[in-house]
Amino acid sequence: MTRPLTRRPGRPPGGQLDVSRDAVLDAAERVIARDGANASIDAIAAEAGVTKPIVYDRVGSRADVATALAERLSERMAVAARAALDGRGFTRSSLASFIEANLRTVVDHRDLFLYVTGGTTDQTSLGRLVLAEQSTAPLSLALVSWRKRVGLDPSVADSWAYGMVGMLQMASLWVIGSTSADPRVVADQLAELLWFGLVGERRPD
Template identity: 30%
Template sequence: MSGRDPERRRALLDAADRVIRREGPEASMAAIAAEAGVTKPILYRHFGDKSGLYQALAGRHVRSVVGLLRPEFDRAGADLRGRARSAVTAYLDMISANLNLYRFLFHRAGAEDSRTHSQMTAVVRGLGEEIGRVIAAESDDLDPVRAQVLGHAFVGMVQATGDWWLEHPEVDRTEVVEGLVSVIVAAMSVTPASAARPR
């Protein structure tokens, strides 16, 4: 069945990427199909439906984000602040360089329907879990549950702040990065026991 041909599927996703980067978050399914040289029904056949296409695009790019952030947060010999700074800088650089694609995936796709919203929520949750695993692997004395809490918190915080920053290009990126890094370092430096200690 053609829908299971990984090379064909990759070519269709490449076409979708090109159209979204060129036309922005309002890129139509018709334009994506035309770019790929197929009709919309054939495009949907490969992914099940429009939501399936969104999910496939999101999965592709979330893997890229994780692949980008993991080595930055996992730098041998770098202190926590340096690793966090590298990871946050890489993320902000990535979304600003791929603005149309980012807005398509994280704004339009989530607004299309409840199913797509649920799928995108699952994608973001998966990223939080991955970052939590990176944190746990890098911190021998950190409880795995706390690592997951921090992973999800960091993903949500950086994503929300990144959204805000994209709407305020007048704000210096360095100021945004340092603000986020300070929160991350503070959160990872507080143990559950010290956080619960009465003042």
């Protein structure tokens, strides 16, 4: 809303509008961070200083916006996870750090996470699976190569990847909504479960 209120229709002067796809997505993130997960396309357009059809031209439908933001969020989660691991091997401790990094990233982008995972009913499954598959695909690959290396059946990779991502998403949702759930503790406990299993004996890594 930086523009004058009274405008006449038609193409405005000044050459092509300097609003890129990324600028629209930046605006979307700002609106979501400021006003919460129920952000409308109108609000995003206003924040970007453009009108609604521009958003549709630069990004696409609301589902496309959510998908693009899901890509951003999952990329950020991957970056945080890599930083947390920092070349450490695959141990129980590094697994906990990985989970904690993911949880903290979601906490830091609370409403973005809710926007991305909480699509309209139309494409609900799609909305959640987009964020999921951004994470499951590399995770599945990593699982396959690791299982092959240690001589175990790699066919479990897909199930495990989806399962672990689902576990992370639900834990994120819980941590977001609960005051008593501490990301560090939750991450440690989930790592315990994933590493040793329900009945596995605890042993130092």
